[in-house]
């Protein structure tokens with residue numbers, strides 16, 4: 001049974017969530033909502049915890065404090081079967097490649113269809129070519145992964161993430177490695193998929209300008225928590241020093257460029273014998 005979704009019920013709902021690894025807390029006090037038909041953008045410096053948030057939505061890691069609901073279910077309470085069924089309702093574009101290097105472009109995109117549906121070869125062909133066409137790679141269907149460029153691989157991964165036309169799509173850095181034209185087309189594709197399917201889309205990116213053209217809500221994370229939230233125009237008009245530094249890419253301000261020192265680093269350094 002799959003709980004119904006409607007536009008007034010969030011597809012993803014974080015309520016006072018803390019996330020971390022081992023004894024390291026990456027984020028705390030996170031409240032976040034994504035509704036059907038919305039593109040929600042997550043901005044934050046490198047290492048601020050964006051991919052960690054995405055892992056929490058897919059149930060790869062659990063909240064230490066608070067609750068994460070996906071499709072109105074507490075993701076931490078799902079057994080393995082229910083978690084698998086829930087993940088089938090999501091499409092994920094992972095930050096790191098994750099294409100099958102021994103399969104062709106076509107077979108990479110066809111893979112979720114073959115795994116999760118019983119549609120005919122003809123239907124598979126049509127659906128895969130339609131999605132490849134949307135990312136401009138229809139005529140690359142026959143190529144091996146070794147024969148395509150980094151930016152093309154990103155677009156193949158994007159086509160694969162949306163092939164099942166899921167209710168929730170998570171995009172981790174979909175613009176990475178794309179030229180300006182592909183970037184603009186990809187942004188419009190994300191907006192178009194969201195409107196057409198009425199799905200929720202969570203977009204993780206560093207590209208403020210591109211994402212702001214297609215986004216309903218923006219969340220900015222940093223310094224271990226949520227710094228700001230609002231529509232692109234609300235945030236563009238913000239006087240918050242952190243928001244302004246982030247949106248304008250200024251080197252000076254409250255956001256530190258350097259990864260902070262930790263006891264674990266100091267211990268490692270003291271063992272190197274050169275410090």
Ligand SMILES: Nc1ncnc2c1ncn2[C@@H]1O[C@H](COP(=O)(O)OP(=O)(O)OP(=O)(O)O)[C@@H](O)[C@H]1O
Pocket residue numbers: 021024026044045046047048049050051052053095
């Ligand atoms: N598996 C892991 N075990 C321990 N620490 C981790 C793990 N994955 C990430 N971290 C740490 O958690 C923090 C957040 O990492 P995360 O990958 O979520 O950042 P990010 O915002 O996605 O960064 P980027 O923009 O560079 O992709 C970092 O300090 C990172 O070192």
Ligand SMILES: [Mg+2]
Pocket residue numbers: 050051052095172
């Ligand atoms: Mg990341």
